[in-house]
Amino acid sequence: MHEPAQSNPGRIHQALTSYQLAQSLKGALELELFTHIAAGARTADEIAAKCGGTVKGVRVLCDYLTIHGLLTKTGSQYALVEDTATLLDKKSPRYMGQVAGFFLHPVMVAKYDDVAALVRNGGATDHTLSPNESMWVEFARSMAPMFDVPATIVARKLATPGVRTKVLDVAAGHGLFGIHMGLANPAARVIFQDWDNVLDVARENVARMGLSDRSNFLPGSFFDVDLGGGYDVVLLPNFLHHFDHETNVGLLKKVRAALAPAGQVAIIEFVPNEDRVSPPDGAAFAMRMLGTTPNGDAYTLAEIGSMLRAAGFGPAETHSLAPAHQQLILARS
Amino acid sequence: MHEPAQSNPGRIHQALTSYQLAQSLKGALELELFTHIAAGARTADEIAAKCGGTVKGVRVLCDYLTIHGLLTKTGSQYALVEDTATLLDKKSPRYMGQVAGFFLHPVMVAKYDDVAALVRNGGATDHTLSPNESMWVEFARSMAPMFDVPATIVARKLATPGVRTKVLDVAAGHGLFGIHMGLANPAARVIFQDWDNVLDVARENVARMGLSDRSNFLPGSFFDVDLGGGYDVVLLPNFLHHFDHETNVGLLKKVRAALAPAGQVAIIEFVPNEDRVSPPDGAAFAMRMLGTTPNGDAYTLAEIGSMLRAAGFGPAETHSLAPAHQQLILARS
Numbered sequence: 001m002h003e004p005a006q007s008n009p010g011r012i013h014q015a016l017t018s019y020q021l022a023q024s025l026k027g028a029l030e031l032e033l034f035t036h037i038a039a040g041a042r043t044a045d046e047i048a049a050k051c052g053g054t055v056k057g058v059r060v061l062c063d064y065l066t067i068h069g070l071l072t073k074t075g076s077q078y079a080l081v082e083d084t085a086t087l088l089d090k091k092s093p094r095y096m097g098q099v100a101g102f103f104l105h106p107v108m109v110a111k112y113d114d115v116a117a118l119v120r121n122g123g124a125t126d127h128t129l130s131p132n133e134s135m136w137v138e139f140a141r142s143m144a145p146m147f148d149v150p151a152t153i154v155a156r157k158l159a160t161p162g163v164r165t166k167v168l169d170v171a172a173g174h175g176l177f178g179i180h181m182g183l184a185n186p187a188a189r190v191i192f193q194d195w196d197n198v199l200d201v202a203r204e205n206v207a208r209m210g211l212s213d214r215s216n217f218l219p220g221s222f223f224d225v226d227l228g229g230g231y232d233v234v235l236l237p238n239f240l241h242h243f244d245h246e247t248n249v250g251l252l253k254k255v256r257a258a259l260a261p262a263g264q265v266a267i268i269e270f271v272p273n274e275d276r277v278s279p280p281d282g283a284a285f286a287m288r289m290l291g292t293t294p295n296g297d298a299y300t301l302a303e304i305g306s307m308l309r310a311a312g313f314g315p316a317e318t319h320s321l322a323p324a325h326q327q328l329i330l331a332r333s
Numbered sequence: 334m335h336e337p338a339q340s341n342p343g344r345i346h347q348a349l350t351s352y353q354l355a356q357s358l359k360g361a362l363e364l365e366l367f368t369h370i371a372a373g374a375r376t377a378d379e380i381a382a383k384c385g386g387t388v389k390g391v392r393v394l395c396d397y398l399t400i401h402g403l404l405t406k407t408g409s410q411y412a413l414v415e416d417t418a419t420l421l422d423k424k425s426p427r428y429m430g431q432v433a434g435f436f437l438h439p440v441m442v443a444k445y446d447d448v449a450a451l452v453r454n455g456g457a458t459d460h461t462l463s464p465n466e467s468m469w470v471e472f473a474r475s476m477a478p479m480f481d482v483p484a485t486i487v488a489r490k491l492a493t494p495g496v497r498t499k500v501l502d503v504a505a506g507h508g509l510f511g512i513h514m515g516l517a518n519p520a521a522r523v524i525f526q527d528w529d530n531v532l533d534v535a536r537e538n539v540a541r542m543g544l545s546d547r548s549n550f551l552p553g554s555f556f557d558v559d560l561g562g563g564y565d566v567v568l569l570p571n572f573l574h575h576f577d578h579e580t581n582v583g584l585l586k587k588v589r590a591a592l593a594p595a596g597q598v599a600i601i602e603f604v605p606n607e608d609r610v611s612p613p614d615g616a617a618f619a620m621r622m623l624g625t626t627p628n629g630d631a632y633t634l635a636e637i638g639s640m641l642r643a644a645g646f647g648p649a650e651t652h653s654l655a656p657a658h659q660q661l662i663l664a665r666s
Contacts, residue, residue, distance in 0.1 A: 009420055009429060009479060010614050010658055015401065016359065016436040019352035020445050020620055026349065027448025054455030056630070057623060059609070061452050064620040066610040068348065073610050087342055096342060103349040106446075112353050113439075115360025119394050122387030146342060276392070277399040277406050281343050287353055287397040290390060297389070325343055 024064055026104040029088065029097040033061070034080060038089035042077040087145075096145035102138055111291045123294040136173065136194075140201035144174035147237070150268060150324035151176040157319060157328065158233055158266060159184035168193065168234045168258065170222055175202030177237040177268065182211045193218040193225060222251065227258040234259060237268040241285065244295040245307060252311030256333045265313065267329040268321070272298050281325035304329055357397055359437040362421065362430040366394070367413060371422035375410040420478075429478035435471055444624040456627040469506065469527075473534035477507035480570070483601060483657035484509040490652060490661065491566055491599060492517035501526065501567045501591065503555055508535030510570040510601065515544045526551040526558060555584065560591040567592060570601040574618065577628040578640060585644030589666045598646065600662040601654070605631050614658035637662055 028034065036050040044059035051058065066073045070084050080089065087096045102108065111124060118124060159165070159181055165188040169178030172192040179202075182190045190211070192202045196219035206215045218225055222239075234255045240248050255265050270285035277283050282298060289296035299307075305316045313331040321328055361367065369383040377392035384391065399406045403417050413422065420429045435441065444457060451457060492498070492514055498521040502511030505525040512535075515523045523544070525535045529552035539548045551558055555572075567588045573581045588598050603618035610616050615631060622629035632640075638649045646664040654661055 008416055008656055011402065011416055012358070012420055012429065013432075013436075013479075013614065013658075014617070015354050015403065016433055017355065017617075017621070019355045019437075019442055020624065021348050022350065022352045023445040023448045024620060025345070027450075027452060030449040031452060051452075053449075053452040056455045057452030060619045060623045060630070061448065063605075063609045063616060067613050067616050069344065070348065073608065083341055083344055087345055096345065099346075100349055103346075104352075109352055112356040115356045115394065116363040116386075117360075119360060119364060119384075119386040119390030122389045146346075272396075275406065276396045280400050281346065283396060283400050284347070284350075286393045287357060288350070290393045291353065297393075323341055325346075 021064075021068055022104060024061060025070065026100040028061060028065060028070075029100050031061075032090060033058075033065075034084050034088035034097075035090040037071070037078055037080055038085060038091060042079070044076070044078075047078070094145065094148070098142040098144075099146055100142075102142040105135070105138060107135055108292070115291075118290050123290055123296065124292055125294070134197070136198045137201060140173040140175075140194075140198050144176055144205070147174065147176045147324075150321040150326050150328075151180040151237075153321045153324065154235075154237075154266060154268060154328055155180035155184035158264075158330075159188065161185045162187050165189070165232045166230055166260070167191065168218075168227060168231045169202075170234060170236050170255070171239045172202045172235075173198055173238075175205045177235045178202075178215075179205055179209050179211060181233065181235070182206075182214055183209065189214050189216070191216045191218055191228070191231075193220070193222060193227070195219065195221065222254075227254065229258050230260045230263075231258050232260050232263045234263065234265045235268070236265060238270075240267060240304065240307070241269060241289050241298055242293045242296040244297070245303070247295070248307045249310040252307055252313065256312055259333050262332065264330050264332045265308075267304060267331075268326055269304065269329065270298055270325060271304070271327040271329075272300055274300055274302065276300070279325065282327075301327070301329070354397075354401055355437060357394060358403065359433040361394060361398060361403075362433050364394075365423060366391075366398075367417050367421035367430075368423040370404070370411055370413055371418060371424065375412070377409070377411075380411070427478065427481070431475040431477075432479055434475040438468070438471060440468055441625070448624075451623050456623055456629065457625055458627070467530070469531045470534060473506040473508075473527075473531050477509055477538070480507065480509045480657075483654040483659050483661075484513040484570075486654045486657065487568075487570075487599060487601060487661055488513035488517035491597075491663075492521065494518045495520050498522070498565045499563055499593070500524065501551075501560060501564045502535075503567060503569050503588070504572045505535045505568075506531055506571075508538045510568045511535075511548075512538055512542050512544060514566065514568070515539075515547055516542065522547050522549070524549045524551055524561070524564075526553070526555060526560070528552065528554065555587075560587065562591050563593045563596075564591050565593050565596045567596070567598045568601070569598060571603075573600060573637065573640070574602060574622050574631060575626045575629040577630070578636070580628070581640045582643040585640055585646065589645055592666050595665065597663050597665045598641075600637060600664075601659055602637065602662065603631055603658060604637070604660040604662075605633055607633055607635065609633070612658065615660075634660070634662070 031051040041047040048055045048058040062078045065071045167190045172194045178190040270282045272283040286298040308331045316331045319328040364384040374380040381388045381391040398404045500514045500523045505527045511523040603615045605616040619631040641664045649664045652661040
């Protein structure tokens with residue numbers, strides 16, 4: 001009888017069932033499982049009593065999350081790891097569990113039902129870029145916690161407290177990038193641009209942070225709206241990746257025309273290395289764009305530099321936003 | 334300004350988007366991407382020409398699969414890793430790409446849409462165990478490649494070539510476990526039991542392997558059908574995990590009553606260690622059962638031993654089926 005080969009189907013198996021991991025984490029957040037463990041529930045019995053689950057169901061879910069490194073297990077006691085303690089306990093100031101609502105939204109999940117068609121088409125056909133698409137309201141509401149850290153770091157780099165600064169936050173969404181510029185400099189005025197329905201989320205966040213008297217709102221598509229001028233900083237957070245090179249060059253020309261003479265554009269992006277397969281977060285972002293935009297992509301620094309040059313900008317300067325998985329690219333007209 | 338904490342949202346991010354990995358691998362299989370690479374296509378351009386994809390779409394998909402370890406990339410050239418070369422190239426005798434059809438079947442994927450409800454319920458409500466459920470036909474057809482290796486190893490352990498042996502393959506599905514017993518011993522007669530619609534798949538496979546004259550078919554639910562008796566071996570491949578302890582004890586009593594005096598039951602299962610969080614394949618199988626059965630589970634060796642004892646069996650003996658991620662548990666009446 002022939003010797004069976006040693007190749008291991010386990011990894012292929014795991015990849016093909018990985019949707020179970022995404023949904024299990026979403027389910028755990030709905031059950032506030034991490035919050036109950038942070039509050040002292042340790043065994044499946046104790047956690048089940050807190051979350052209204054069955055002991056068996058909680059045990060299977062906690063074991064599954066442990067296998068994937070999101071919990072630890074010692075004997076029958078579960079505990080949080082550092083990331084889940086900081087980011088998935090509802091009582092943590094950095095709770096980001098609401099992002100599950102965006103990533104696992106049925107509309108988002110359905111975009112990947114036919115990846116072969118995405119590959120044949122080179123992008124999404126049924127995409128999320130229609131004006132006033134309600135998905136962006138969901139995005140603005142649920143993704144804000146992902147961007148609090150990078151927005152804080154960007155503001156620290158760009159703000160000069162006390163110096164009058166006029167800031168434009170393009171496709172502001174939750175508005176966090178502009179808000180942190182306002183918080184970091186009491187002499188800054190921030191103009192938030194986005195579709196009117198999405199801008200409501202920025203309006204709420206601005207009011208909550210006490211920045212209403214130093215903020216203006218510019219409703220409408222970036223491509224149609226009159227931006228005004230004299231901006232010291234134009235923020236382009238997570239915007240270029242939705243479009244192709246040519247569209248981005250046009251977009252950057254419009255930004256450049258709105259800048260004050262010494263003004264600068266501040267691009268925040270997930271950026272893959274030249275090999276496009278590292279680092280994982282920046283590189284995997286290209287699949288996010290393939291599934292959800294007709295022509296978007298994750299651009300390398302060389303590609304962003306080439307767009308900036310084509311739009312008339314000077315040399316670009318890059319800063320890591322670690323621990324966030326994004327880069328800040330600055331250029332002056 | 335406060336120092337942003339160092340916790341890393343990347344892993345949570347990746348977990349919540351892991352459905353994209355499952356669908357991307359399915360898409361790659363539909364495009365026969367691994368097969369084209371095995372046949373010599375290396376760059377995104379070359380692969381796109383073979384699979385009818387856009388260069389951009391192929392590049393994004395290949396990069397994404399590289400990030401997840403299913404391809405390698407050197408410069409602009411992609412290559413298969415050992416597992417994908419052996420298991421996902423259609424020209425390989427061990428091709429298992431058709432399992433994507435089962436794991437990513439919309440009915441299977443939908444079972445995990447509400448994991449919180451599974452946890453509250455302790456199992457699936459809308460489950461796959463209805464008699465003659467067509468999903469099991471899909472299972473039998475598409476999962477066979479996963480079980481060829483373990484079935485070969487089981488047959489090698491249990492078959493004594495030339496010795497007349499009567500074998501029962503319970504819930505046979507694709508029939509591979511019984512078929513390999515027949516192939517390993519020309520003096521074996523194998524009886525395949527399953528629902529009639531599923532048994533059609535076993536019938537096809539038996540005919541293709543030239544075993545029709547030494548095979549019989551027993552259509553109907555295991556719980557209702559008259560098994561006959563005098564079996565030297567009763568195979569229970571991947572069956573106990575669908576049911577709770579008590580049901581399994583009853584089931585094993587029925588098996589024991591059908592065995593010849595020196596006969597043995599051969600249980601093939603995904604078995605977690607006592608900690609239930611290792612090894613990954615055995616342990617993660619519990620989530621598979623939570624989502625797809627009302628009362629099933631991944632059982633430890635101690636739990637299976639306890640079921641066997643309660644059904645009147647003697648001590649159990651365990652064998653690894655490596656490289657398959659399953660265990661063989663043998664017991665005699």
